[in-house]
Amino acid sequence: MDHATERDRMLLALTGSARDFACPTGPDLLDRVAPFHAWQQARRERSLWSYGKVSHAAPRSTCTVRYDDGTSSTGVNLATQDYLGLSSHPAVLDAAEHALRAYGVHSGGSAVLFGRTRLGVELEAALCDYLRMEHAALFPTGWAAGYGTIQGLVRADDHVVLDERAHACLQRGAMDATRHVHAVAHLDTTEVERTLATIRAGDTRNAILVVTESLFSMDSDTPDLRALQDMCDAYRATLLVDVAHDFGATGADGLGAIGRQGMTGRIDLVMGSFSKTFASNGGFVLTRSRAVKEYLTIFASPHSFSNALSPVQAAVVNAALAIVRSPQGAGRRHALAARSTQMRAALSCAGVTCMGTRSPIVPALIGDDALARLVARALATRGVIANLVEYPGVPRGTARLRLQLMATHTPAQIRSAAEGILGAYADASEQHGMLTT
Numbered sequence: 001m002d003h004a005t006e007r008d009r010m011l012l013a014l015t016g017s018a019r020d021f022a023c024p025t026g027p028d029l030l031d032r033v034a035p036f037h038a039w040q041q042a043r044r045e046r047s048l049w050s051y052g053k054v055s056h057a058a059p060r061s062t063c064t065v066r067y068d069d070g071t072s073s074t075g076v077n078l079a080t081q082d083y084l085g086l087s088s089h090p091a092v093l094d095a096a097e098h099a100l101r102a103y104g105v106h107s108g109g110s111a112v113l114f115g116r117t118r119l120g121v122e123l124e125a126a127l128c129d130y131l132r133m134e135h136a137a138l139f140p141t142g143w144a145a146g147y148g149t150i151q152g153l154v155r156a157d158d159h160v161v162l163d164e165r166a167h168a169c170l171q172r173g174a175m176d177a178t179r180h181v182h183a184v185a186h187l188d189t190t191e192v193e194r195t196l197a198t199i200r201a202g203d204t205r206n207a208i209l210v211v212t213e214s215l216f217s218m219d220s221d222t223p224d225l226r227a228l229q230d231m232c233d234a235y236r237a238t239l240l241v242d243v244a245h246d247f248g249a250t251g252a253d254g255l256g257a258i259g260r261q262g263m264t265g266r267i268d269l270v271m272g273s274f275s276k277t278f279a280s281n282g283g284f285v286l287t288r289s290r291a292v293k294e295y296l297t298i299f300a301s302p303h304s305f306s307n308a309l310s311p312v313q314a315a316v317v318n319a320a321l322a323i324v325r326s327p328q329g330a331g332r333r334h335a336l337a338a339r340s341t342q343m344r345a346a347l348s349c350a351g352v353t354c355m356g357t358r359s360p361i362v363p364a365l366i367g368d369d370a371l372a373r374l375v376a377r378a379l380a381t382r383g384v385i386a387n388l389v390e391y392p393g394v395p396r397g398t399a400r401l402r403l404q405l406m407a408t409h410t411p412a413q414i415r416s417a418a419e420g421i422l423g424a425y426a427d428a429s430e431q432h433g434m435l436t437t
Contacts, residue, residue, distance in 0.1 A: 014370035075383035085408035099315030115308030132265030135293035142273025144302030145283025152300030162211035208237035215246035220356025248277035346418035372399030374428035382420035
């Protein structure tokens with residue numbers, strides 16, 4: 001293969017996006033996906049496909065990973081959603097082992113039938129107590145909780161007003177529930193109010209659900225929850241807040257933006273995931289209404305038609321929640337905040353834009369998708385394990401590394417990782433310049 005041809009193939013691997021292949025056409029349902037695989041393979045062969053990483057051990061602050069192209073590397077782990085580092089905590093492991101011996105590995109059925117366990121009931125009560133709500137329903141995944149809450153409550157003539165950057169489970173739940181989906185500019189409360197006023201001016205008969213997140217994981221920013229709840233009250237709408245990324249992980253009390261803004265117990269519906277801080281799969285929705293909880297258990301299809309959380313999962317979350325609410329949990333949140341501040345300072349001082357505000361997530365903006373793919377490839381040689389997010393996961397031209405920190409990272413590991421990221425950026429910039437000139 002001559003140099004010009006390889007250069008052309010390299011450029012092909014650096015262009016395009018998954019969105020280009022989202023709507024294949026043709027009569028053969030299986031054959032028509034081949035162009036996507038060809039594009040993916042071009043990236044894989046040049047170590048530019050950064051997805052599908054395989055871990056070789058527990059998600060600790062350092063790890064060994066095998067990439068999708070077959071290569072492996074060891075480095076500082078900035079790719080794991082285990083913000084307080086509880087997945088390997090001795091108390092969490094002990095709880096899992098005890099539940100395994102007492103209950104086995106399987107819930108054995110839907111929560112509507114015979115899949116609930118005493119451990120799940122205890123978890124519901126603990127969540128309600130912590131977030132000052134009255135009723136809880138557990139779901140097998142966080143996706144199921146977000147999708148199921150919207151799909152279970154919203155009907156075809158109702159309206160959903162949601163932040164344009166809301167998680168895919170929330171967007172899909174809205175689109176599957178109603179034809180009246182109103183996407184508003186990110187964190188734009190003025191547009192939310194204008195949309196609510198317009199809807200109510202023409203429709204006083206149907207319901208409105210406003211959907212947002214307490215911490216947006218791609219941007220590390222937070223909405224004005226008090227303003228949104230006040231608007232919902234004024235326009236007879238309902239507010240749903242997804243707390244997946246800050247619940248348990250931020251704030252002195254672990255209540256994230258809801259606690260920081262004085263809104264604990266005041267949000268209409270709170271849903272979240274256990275997979276970021278609580279060392280397990282699973283999700284939940286909290287409400288002040290027994291009627292809403294009971295309705296969702298039947299009409300939220302991921303709840304009624306999926307097996308319930310396993311007893312081991314429920315035990316793990318219970319143990320993690322106990323730590324989160326303890327002085328030890330507060331100490332871990334303090335350490336996590338310090339590591340986030342350290343990483344942001346190290347990258348910002350070198351000219352890298354760190355988006356949003358301090359949280360377990362540091363979105364390091366790169367911008368150009370091609371450059372970002374080269375940076376992600378270079379990380380493996382610099383002792384850093386991190387996730388690339390590109391279009392359509394984020395708006396075009398805003399590719400970034402989503403650095404996910406853990407309370408168990410040491411200051412030395414953060415320094416090493418920051419140096420690795422900056423070195424990878426320098427390597428990639430040189431390569432990018434040679435390819436594009």
